[in-house]
Amino acid sequence: MPKQFPTPDAFREAVAALPCANAALQLKARERQQVLTKPPGSLGRLEDIAVHLAGWHEEGIPRAERIKVVVFAGNHGVTAQGVSPYPAAVTAQMVANFKSGGAAINAITGSVGLELEVMALQLDNPTADITAAPAMSDVETLEALNAGARAASGDSDILIFGEMGIGNTTIAAALCAGALGGAGADWVGPGTGHDVQGVARKAAAVDQALARTRNDGLTDAFKLLRHLGGRETAAIAGAVVAARHERIPVVLDGYVVTASLAPLMKLNAAILEHCIAGHVSAEPAHQKLLQMMQLSPLLDLGMRLGEGTGAALAAAIVRAAVATHTQMATFDAAAVENRTNAG
Amino acid sequence: MPKQFPTPDAFREAVAALPCANAALQLKARERQQVLTKPPGSLGRLEDIAVHLAGWHEEGIPRAERIKVVVFAGNHGVTAQGVSPYPAAVTAQMVANFKSGGAAINAITGSVGLELEVMALQLDNPTADITAAPAMSDVETLEALNAGARAASGDSDILIFGEMGIGNTTIAAALCAGALGGAGADWVGPGTGHDVQGVARKAAAVDQALARTRNDGLTDAFKLLRHLGGRETAAIAGAVVAARHERIPVVLDGYVVTASLAPLMKLNAAILEHCIAGHVSAEPAHQKLLQMMQLSPLLDLGMRLGEGTGAALAAAIVRAAVATHTQMATFDAAAVENRTNAG
Numbered sequence: 078m079p080k081q082f083p084t085p086d087a088f089r090e091a092v093a094a095l096p097c098a099n100a101a102l103q104l105k106a107r108e109r110q111q112v113l114t115k116p117p118g119s120l121g122r123l124e125d126i127a128v129h130l131a132g133w134h135e136e137g138i139p140r141a142e143r144i145k146v147v148v149f150a151g152n153h154g155v156t157a158q159g160v161s162p163y164p165a166a167v168t169a170q171m172v173a174n175f176k177s178g179g180a181a182i183n184a185i186t187g188s189v190g191l192e193l194e195v196m197a198l199q200l201d202n203p204t205a206d207i208t209a210a211p212a213m214s215d216v217e218t219l220e221a222l223n224a225g226a227r228a229a230s231g232d233s234d235i236l237i238f239g240e241m242g243i244g245n246t247t248i249a250a251a252l253c254a255g256a257l258g259g260a261g262a263d264w265v266g267p268g269t270g271h272d273v274q275g276v277a278r279k280a281a282a283v284d285q286a287l288a289r290t291r292n293d294g295l296t297d298a299f300k301l302l303r304h305l306g307g308r309e310t311a312a313i314a315g316a317v318v319a320a321r322h323e324r325i326p327v328v329l330d331g332y333v334v335t336a337s338l339a340p341l342m343k344l345n346a347a348i349l350e351h352c353i354a355g356h357v358s359a360e361p362a363h364q365k366l367l368q369m370m371q372l373s374p375l376l377d378l379g380m381r382l383g384e385g386t387g388a389a390l391a392a393a394i395v396r397a398a399v400a401t402h403t404q405m406a407t408f409d410a411a412a413v414e415n416r417t418n419a420g
Numbered sequence: 421m422p423k424q425f426p427t428p429d430a431f432r433e434a435v436a437a438l439p440c441a442n443a444a445l446q447l448k449a450r451e452r453q454q455v456l457t458k459p460p461g462s463l464g465r466l467e468d469i470a471v472h473l474a475g476w477h478e479e480g481i482p483r484a485e486r487i488k489v490v491v492f493a494g495n496h497g498v499t500a501q502g503v504s505p506y507p508a509a510v511t512a513q514m515v516a517n518f519k520s521g522g523a524a525i526n527a528i529t530g531s532v533g534l535e536l537e538v539m540a541l542q543l544d545n546p547t548a549d550i551t552a553a554p555a556m557s558d559v560e561t562l563e564a565l566n567a568g569a570r571a572a573s574g575d576s577d578i579l580i581f582g583e584m585g586i587g588n589t590t591i592a593a594a595l596c597a598g599a600l601g602g603a604g605a606d607w608v609g610p611g612t613g614h615d616v617q618g619v620a621r622k623a624a625a626v627d628q629a630l631a632r633t634r635n636d637g638l639t640d641a642f643k644l645l646r647h648l649g650g651r652e653t654a655a656i657a658g659a660v661v662a663a664r665h666e667r668i669p670v671v672l673d674g675y676v677v678t679a680s681l682a683p684l685m686k687l688n689a690a691i692l693e694h695c696i697a698g699h700v701s702a703e704p705a706h707q708k709l710l711q712m713m714q715l716s717p718l719l720d721l722g723m724r725l726g727e728g729t730g731a732a733l734a735a736a737i738v739r740a741a742v743a744t745h746t747q748m749a750t751f752d753a754a755a756v757e758n759r760t761n762a763g
Binding site: 121177375 | 464505507510516517528530531718719720722723724725729732733746747749755758
């Protein structure tokens, strides 16, 4: 059973006291990379990925066979502010699409060979409009965090979290601004495809929510998730924290997923050390957010869909990195001569 | 039976008269992307890949199930100039490693699910040292071109060509400088891991070869491949031309593979229209070369190994792009509401 958070303080404690990577095993993995049949360093980031995972997986042997994508879905009262060109009903319709196999995440997980799970979080019960009130109560926030944490159970080698929620790039912007500073305009973007007026409406909604919460001096991670977030963003935060305690590495998806973790950084800057940034989204704020988190994305393909799609693609790279690390022959074993002294 | 080149002129004609992409089918594929259950454009380059392939594959339905990697290996007389920190014997040793499954390309093709074929080209018979003489005779060049062309046979949906040849980043630099201009220093780099002196030796070797051939006014594609190339680089050129005539798209690997095609650009600037740049190598000249070819790489992972490894990784992205295009539901079919008028 993965970590659960019975109280806000239990959540705070779980973020404050994190297990760490095994640096000795990472060093050993780096040494192995030097004797595999290739010039040292020539596999670039594939080498870094294998070494990174070696610090989390048992006996320092990276694994990437069982990779599960969990898509969390939630609805948002802030859609009343006209922050999305799509009607809120689309969230539930897309969940049905996930379940019948017709969405992008279905095609990509099928192609790459990943498990897919969908967790709809009270779609009939949207969170409150953050421009006017806290998104959730303490109890609702804990429910969402724990739903996320449960998704970190099982015997996955690597986890990926995705999201679906009409209006949630506005929620993501609010979480970033609340946790990291700046105004709405610094963190909003076209999302699913807004024009200039639409983006301005998003910025105004975020500013209104910030004004309300900043007056309360809101800086605590739990409170930020509760006041400015949504059910799916809290679930992602809970899932990433629980995965850390299970020592399961996570490949991060796009803007909404990464923004869900911004409040956690305030509590513990090391919270993302078990995470790999799968891709950088076309949503402009994502790049800035990754830079602030000192994460370097594996892919940059102009994607901006969410659902976990960018991370699911990146999983193919991660799996190949593990394959090279674990399957390649050494110079000695393959009787391949290593470099001579000539520089 | 794929295209063969009985004479240098037959090769030149094959490069001059190329089949083209079906633009009507590409337009139709682009229209399909607009009605799949996602915001238009939100899959970024995945959409472009699917549309690109639709112009080459039958009935405009992109396919990426059967993807074959063919690794060509050759040896180079220019290694006498101290252009590699590895002994020339490593080429044959690595071919044995490919065949016993211990190399990076084995691990990556296994992980991604690609076929792998290895074609060693007269490893006991290195090409002449290009600083002193033409690398190959006309007959030898044709043999290599045709060996490559034969690799474009079969029923692959997509082809990838890789290479192994100690000394061949110097050959690649010579091909680029010969075809596109510039001196040795503009096109050489650390390769498998040279220090400053080693890189200077590479530049000097290229300059010496250029001096010899430029005096001959060497600008013809066939002659460039023959004078400055190697067996594996000629094979790659032959394979890419033959694949074009078979309407089989190609995912390009790194610097050596891309440089092998630079001479062809002189004959026909449209020669790479069936190609997708799989990745950009850490070898500095590769980025410049791709820019000159107006190709935008899918991956940038700091890799510089060759063997087809970067392209093989990119194949996972290409395959996922095809999966989204062919498997996703439309808004109508999935009963998902499309965007409203709100911008």
